[in-house]
Amino acid sequence: METLTDNILAKTIRIRPKESHKGTYGRVCLVGGNDHFGGAILMATEASVYSGAGLNTTLTDPSNFVSLHSRLPEAMVADFTNRDELTDLVSAANTVVVGPGLGTDETSLKVLQAVFNTIAPGQTLIVDGSAITLISKHELKLPQAKLVFTPHQMEWQRLSGIQIADQTDEANETVRKQLGGIVVVKSHQTRIYTPTGSFLNTAGTPAQATGGMGDTLAGMIGGFTAQFANQTNAVLAAVYAHSAIADELARHQYVVLPTQIIHELPRYMHEHQH
Numbered sequence: 523m524e525t526l527t528d529n530i531l532a533k534t535i536r537i538r539p540k541e542s543h544k545g546t547y548g549r550v551c552l553v554g555g556n557d558h559f560g561g562a563i564l565m566a567t568e569a570s571v572y573s574g575a576g577l578n579t580t581l582t583d584p585s586n587f588v589s590l591h592s593r594l595p596e597a598m599v600a601d602f603t604n605r606d607e608l609t610d611l612v613s614a615a616n617t618v619v620v621g622p623g624l625g626t627d628e629t630s631l632k633v634l635q636a637v638f639n640t641i642a643p644g645q646t647l648i649v650d651g652s653a654i655t656l657i658s659k660h661e662l663k664l665p666q667a668k669l670v671f672t673p674h675q676m677e678w679q680r681l682s683g684i685q686i687a688d689q690t691d692e693a694n695e696t697v698r699k700q701l702g703g704i705v706v707v708k709s710h711q712t713r714i715y716t717p718t719g720s721f722l723n724t725a726g727t728p729a730q731a732t733g734g735m736g737d738t739l740a741g742m743i744g745g746f747t748a749q750f751a752n753q754t755n756a757v758l759a760a761v762y763a764h765s766a767i768a769d770e771l772a773r774h775q776y777v778v779l780p781t782q783i784i785h786e787l788p789r790y791m792h793e794h795q796h
């Protein structure tokens with residue numbers, strides 16, 4: 523198990539070439555946010571936009587359109603129950619983030635199945651929150667894609683069948699191999715299991731223990747994987763940056779809000795580009 527340091531940022535965050543445009547920095551499609559959990563997809567989207575993804579589209583419940591646009595005019599929106607739009611927008615993305623605030627009812631399940639039926643092997647699919655719970659509950663078959671799972675320990679228990687107390691590196695790695703892709707098991711010390719090794723994130727603070735913190739990480743992983751070529755490093759750098767920014771803020775704050783981390787991203791990435 524290798525401990526992450528800020529070396530991962532230098533390996534990942536690139537100085538932007540002059541000759542480039544929004545298309546150079548990836549298209550992210552974010553799917554989630556039912557009529558109760560609009561905040562989750564809003565934070566995930568904001569994190570992707572502030573990470574620098576070139577084009578961001580959010581597929582969500584229409585009740586979230588106005589709040590999303592009023593905070594974030596940079597993002598495009600569409601109704602996640604409109605199957606044709608979902609197919610077109612998911613197909614056009616490099617990276618798809620599914621699950622933040624998606625919920626677990628019949629509509630949520632239909633949306634997730636539509637994403638799984640549309641995604642192609644060359645695309646990165648980040649599976650978070652309710653999407654993980656839905657896969658576990660309905661024993662859904664996983665699609666062929668570059669998969670990144672971001673469960674907290676209880677979601678990992680649901681998906682892997684490993685009780686929280688038994689979530690050892692060996693047991694987690696065995697299930698990761700069966701699932702394929704990358705697994706980010708989130709806790710006060712997040713562990714990342716990849717085909718090329720396992721990583722421990724010792725950055726981070728209890729000041730981060732507040733709703734929406736994981737939704738924010740999912741959006742950051744979306745933004746990083748859409749822009750940076752090495753997918754494993756992009757995931758590792760997003761996990762590290764999310765916690766390291768929180769550590770900076772927690773020097774002077776009792777609690778660190780997800781949206782505060784998001785707003786530090788452009789400055790933090792500027793300081794760590796190579």
Ligand SMILES: NC(=O)C1=CN([C@@H]2O[C@H](COP(=O)(O)OP(=O)(O)OC[C@H]3O[C@@H](n4cnc5c(N)ncnc54)[C@H](OP(=O)(O)O)[C@@H]3O)[C@@H](O)[C@H]2O)[C@@H](O)CC1
Pocket residue numbers: 558559560561562563621622623624625651652653655674675676677708709710733734735736737
């Ligand atoms: N503003 C918004 O719109 C927000 C919307 N959200 C959206 O809500 C949806 C549901 O997600 P969820 O995580 O809130 O609920 P669920 O999957 O039932 O897990 C909670 C259970 O797991 C347990 N638990 C054990 N270990 C744990 C650990 N390390 N970390 C965390 N939990 C741990 C925990 O134990 P307990 O707290 O009881 O001790 C509890 O029993 C999802 O789509 C998400 O995106 C939220 O992001 C909030 C902000």
Ligand SMILES: Nc1ncnc2c1ncn2[C@@H]1O[C@H](COP(=O)(O)OP(=O)(O)O)[C@@H](O)[C@H]1O
Pocket residue numbers: 651673674708709710711712725726727728729730731732733734735736737738739
């Ligand atoms: N005590 C803590 N120390 C460090 N990081 C924490 C702590 N508590 C929570 N976090 C981080 O906050 C995030 C919580 O994710 P998650 O439970 O999915 O939140 P949500 O679904 O509410 O957005 C994870 O990245 C986790 O590592």
Ligand SMILES: [Mg+2]
Pocket residue numbers: 650651674736737
């Ligand atoms: Mg979560």
